[in-house]
Amino acid sequence: xxxxxxxxxxxxVQLTGxxxxxxxxxxxxxGIYHDSRPVVGIKAEDVLPLDDTLGWNPHAAPxxxxxxxxxxxxxxxxxxxxxxxxxxxxxDIWHTCEPEKIGTEGWVGQLVRELDPRSENVLTxxxxxxxxxxxxxxPGIPATSVGDLDNxxxxxSIGDEGQRTRALEIFKGMYSTPVGSGIVMDYLxxxxxxxxxxxxELKKAPAMYKSDVEYPQSSIAKSLRDxxxxxxxxxxxxxFYTQHGGYDNHANEVPTHPRLLKELSEAIxxxxxxxxxxxxxxxxxxxxxxxxxxRIRDNASGTDHGTGGGAFIIGDNVKGGLxxxxxxxxxxxxxxxxxxxxxxxxxxxxxxxxxxxxGVDATPIVNGNFEQIYPFA
Amino acid sequence: MSGNDIAxxxxxxxxxxxxxxxxxxxxxxxxxxxxVVDELVHPERGTxxxxxxxxxxxxxxxxxxxxxxxxxxxxxxxxxxxxxxxWHHVFATGLSKNEHILASSNQxxxxxxxxxxxxxxxxxxxxxxxxxxxWLDNNDNRKGEPNENxxxxxxxxxxxxxxxxxxxDIKNCARAFTGWTFGQPIPLYPHGYYTPSFMFVEExxxxxxxxxxxxxxxxxxxxxxxxxxxxxxxxxxxxxxLYNFFVADEPQVPSWNVTPPNDADxxxxxxxxxxxxxxxxxxxxxxxxNSDFFKAAxxxxxxxxxxxxxxxxxxxxxxxRPEPGMGKYAGATQLMGQKLLDPPxxxxxxxxxxxxxxxxxxxxxxxxxxxxxDASKPGIQxxxxxxxxxxxxxxxxxxVDKCLELAGPVEVGDTTHQYLxxxxxxxxxxxxxxxxxxxxxxxxxxxLLQLIVASREYQFA
Numbered sequence: 001x002x003x004x005x006x007x008x009x010x011x012x013v014q015l016t017g018x019x020x021x022x023x024x025x026x027x028x029x030x031g032i033y034h035d036s037r038p039v040v041g042i043k044a045e046d047v048l049p050l051d052d053t054l055g056w057n058p059h060a061a062p063x064x065x066x067x068x069x070x071x072x073x074x075x076x077x078x079x080x081x082x083x084x085x086x087x088x089x090x091x092d093i094w095h096t097c098e099p100e101k102i103g104t105e106g107w108v109g110q111l112v113r114e115l116d117p118r119s120e121n122v123l124t125x126x127x128x129x130x131x132x133x134x135x136x137x138x139p140g141i142p143a144t145s146v147g148d149l150d151n152x153x154x155x156x157s158i159g160d161e162g163q164r165t166r167a168l169e170i171f172k173g174m175y176s177t178p179v180g181s182g183i184v185m186d187y188l189x190x191x192x193x194x195x196x197x198x199x200x201e202l203k204k205a206p207a208m209y210k211s212d213v214e215y216p217q218s219s220i221a222k223s224l225r226d227x228x229x230x231x232x233x234x235x236x237x238x239x240f241y242t243q244h245g246g247y248d249n250h251a252n253e254v255p256t257h258p259r260l261l262k263e264l265s266e267a268i269x270x271x272x273x274x275x276x277x278x279x280x281x282x283x284x285x286x287x288x289x290x291x292x293x294x295r296i297r298d299n300a301s302g303t304d305h306g307t308g309g310g311a312f313i314i315g316d317n318v319k320g321g322l323x324x325x326x327x328x329x330x331x332x333x334x335x336x337x338x339x340x341x342x343x344x345x346x347x348x349x350x351x352x353x354x355x356x357x358x359g360v361d362a363t364p365i366v367n368g369n370f371e372q373i374y375p376f377a
Numbered sequence: 378m379s380g381n382d383i384a385x386x387x388x389x390x391x392x393x394x395x396x397x398x399x400x401x402x403x404x405x406x407x408x409x410x411x412x413v414v415d416e417l418v419h420p421e422r423g424t425x426x427x428x429x430x431x432x433x434x435x436x437x438x439x440x441x442x443x444x445x446x447x448x449x450x451x452x453x454x455x456x457x458x459x460x461x462x463x464w465h466h467v468f469a470t471g472l473s474k475n476e477h478i479l480a481s482s483n484q485x486x487x488x489x490x491x492x493x494x495x496x497x498x499x500x501x502x503x504x505x506x507x508x509x510x511x512w513l514d515n516n517d518n519r520k521g522e523p524n525e526n527x528x529x530x531x532x533x534x535x536x537x538x539x540x541x542x543x544x545x546d547i548k549n550c551a552r553a554f555t556g557w558t559f560g561q562p563i564p565l566y567p568h569g570y571y572t573p574s575f576m577f578v579e580e581x582x583x584x585x586x587x588x589x590x591x592x593x594x595x596x597x598x599x600x601x602x603x604x605x606x607x608x609x610x611x612x613x614x615x616x617x618x619l620y621n622f623f624v625a626d627e628p629q630v631p632s633w634n635v636t637p638p639n640d641a642d643x644x645x646x647x648x649x650x651x652x653x654x655x656x657x658x659x660x661x662x663x664x665x666x667n668s669d670f671f672k673a674a675x676x677x678x679x680x681x682x683x684x685x686x687x688x689x690x691x692x693x694x695x696x697x698r699p700e701p702g703m704g705k706y707a708g709a710t711q712l713m714g715q716k717l718l719d720p721p722x723x724x725x726x727x728x729x730x731x732x733x734x735x736x737x738x739x740x741x742x743x744x745x746x747x748x749x750x751d752a753s754k755p756g757i758q759x760x761x762x763x764x765x766x767x768x769x770x771x772x773x774x775x776x777v778d779k780c781l782e783l784a785g786p787v788e789v790g791d792t793t794h795q796y797l798x799x800x801x802x803x804x805x806x807x808x809x810x811x812x813x814x815x816x817x818x819x820x821x822x823x824x825l826l827q828l829i830v831a832s833r834e835y836q837f838a
Contacts, residue, residue, distance in 0.1 A: 248722075
């Protein structure tokens with residue numbers, strides 16, 4: 001486990017829809033790349049070379065700069081066996097580490113159970129954006145889901161403080177005893193009580209936050225700024241979860257995918273700049289993942305669902321560089337004759353973060369032992 | 378009429394519609410349950426909303442979701458709007474990609490038009506719908522360069538469910554839909570939105586032989602749909618969707634191939650009705666609403682954000698006529714996790730328990746509390762009048778029970794009842810004799826209603 005003075009924090013950034021890894025880190029010297037992607041392929045002269053076989057998408061320049069500074073570990077060829085290429089199954093599998101059956105226990109939820117076994121802090125995991133991802137869901141384990149950090153709290157429209165306090169007391173009572181009429185009602189009760197607890201804490205964050213860093217205008221930048229605000233308020237949050245959507249580029253990939261990469265990499269750069277300027281970055285590691293990569297050949301407009309993808313682990317304590325192997329471009333090695341073969345199982349990457357960064361036993365969470373990488377300094 | 382009749386009718390109208398005002402509830406009760414079901418499943422017999430008035434008050438493409446919510450509140454055929462919402466859940470098409478509000482709203486209009494007819498016609502219209510074609514890239518699905526996105530989701534999410542076809546079926550299905558595209562609409566700038574329409578491009582269509590679910594031949598998309606709707610798997614899949622939407626929450630769709638239905642007999646009953654009627658959705662719905670399993674399923678579903686919002690607006694009795702301001706309700710459902718016309722993925726919204734998490738529950742409670750806070754709204758005034766008509770004075774317990782009755786009826790557990798009563802007791806009996814107390818009474822009624830709509834039980838339909 002890497003040592004930091006403060007308790008380690010994990011920030012998860014989920015790229016929803018299946019990021020095109022081949023167009024993120026591009027095998028720009030391989031003829032077969034250009035031959036397979038006459039429409040969406042990035043020209044060799046446009047990439048930002050990393051070495052003499054791989055180059056960054058030019059729109060990911062901020063990420064490349066962070067890589068050059070040694071803060072980005074690229075996990076090449078991440079995936080899992082027998083992918084059926086459905087988004088929903090894929091995301092479920094990533095969220096629950098259950099490729100064979102339908103899992104209900106999210107891996108982040110299980111991590112939270114290890115970090116805070118008595119559920120003492122409802123803010124141990126905080127997710128920003130619409131809805132709580134299944135990764136954070138685990139019956140009985142609180143995870144706070146924040147849509148709007150600046151106006152978080154119950155019955156905020158009751159202007160009279162005395163009246164509102166009285167109403168909240170009754171609310172607490174009404175939600176107090178699970179009526180035992182089923183798991184949904186019990187879950188609802190716990191959620192209501194957790195919101196009251198969490199809101200009292202979270203409202204401190206926006207008030208305390210000061211920063212000179214300007215975040216760009218994008219949904220992922222807004223989410224990461226919210227992560228920074230809560231992290232800097234020191235409320236004991238150990239896992240943050242955010243999402244960046246729109247990566248399902250079956251069509252019109254050329255205008256869409258570069259814009260997404262630009263938004264993502266600018267947001268990540270602003271986030272770390274912000275934390276560094278406030279001396280709050282060394283305890284943070286970020287995982288950027290997506291549910292799958294995309295097909296090798298383009299479909300004349302975009303790319304269809306594929307298998308082997310890529311992930312990033314980013315932070316001050318990260319030993320930057322390339323990890324695992326870039327999937328083979330040799331057609332003989334393609335899965336189903338059209339897909340990249342993954343070279344490392346995502347459960348090993350979760351294991352890497354869980355054991356080497358968060359300091360918990362990964363085996364019961366990822367349901368087995370999988371090859372890990374060693375990206376922490 | 379018994380309390381059970383009222384509770385049952387309110388249940389029917391929460392599920393088959395979007396709730397009722399108290400006066401509407403009483404009018405439905407006059408007609409009787411089976412007659413109301415019969416009326417609901419035959420929207421063609423009712424009077425449609427005056428489209429001209431809608432356009433006059435709400436015009437402009439961006440206002441569509443507001444107009445739709447207005448229709449939900451005021452349609453004489455609420456089940457028709459509920460079915461449009463149902464198909465929007467199942468055939469989830471997102472504006473975030475389409476960025477063409479007219480194409481998306483035309484799709485909802487299509488669901489309203491054909492959504493209670495035969496499954497075959499519904500899938501055929503869906504396959505020709507420009508918003509869907511663009512959403513799942515069928516406009517890029519060409520002979521020799523198949524894009525299998527639509528072919529896959531048609532089978533996985535729209536008709537059969539995982540496990541009832543092979544990867545080969547997907548590829549052949551996709552080939553059958555090659556050339557099914559839409560004509561490019563007139564450019565948005567500077568002309569504004571024009572409706573795109575379906576186009577079959579002969580030269581982009583793959584005329585080769587295809588194998589699909591045991592059928593072989595030069596199959597076109599129409600043939601594929603004809604084959605699909607005759608599969609018992611299609612009947613079971615669509616009926617499980619109907620059960621999940623109208624009766625009680627099922628697990629999320631991706632697990633259906635491995636998790637059996639909560640009530641397999643009910644699904645079988647509905648699927649039999651589907652097969653026997655050549656996939657007639659209206660017929661299946663009439664069997665559903667008249668069934669014992671439906672009647673027994675009171676408060677067994679978590680309200681979707683749309684149901685929560687429309688139910689509250691019905692309760693407070695506003696927007697019974699067109700007036701500006703519907704857009705805020707579109708925004709409200711979005712904050713609760715349901716941005717209409719823009720589901721997060723083609724899988725649609727995860728429902729049931731997944732409508733609830735800390736942030737979403739906060740949005741639900743805050744919206745409901747804010748809406749009932751204004752005592753001048755007609756629905757709140759109606760509740761005050763009805764409370765008064767029960768005599769000059771109500772004990773705290775009577776006050777609570779009457780409010781629960783008039784706000785739904787909402788059926789609450791002992792804990793909730795106990796705390797509501799405790800809240801009411803703090804200020805003693807509700808006394809209508811003293812005119813000076815009118816303002817205070819009004820404030821007390823509003824406060825109690827705020828707590829009722831904030832309760833756990835109110836989150837269920």
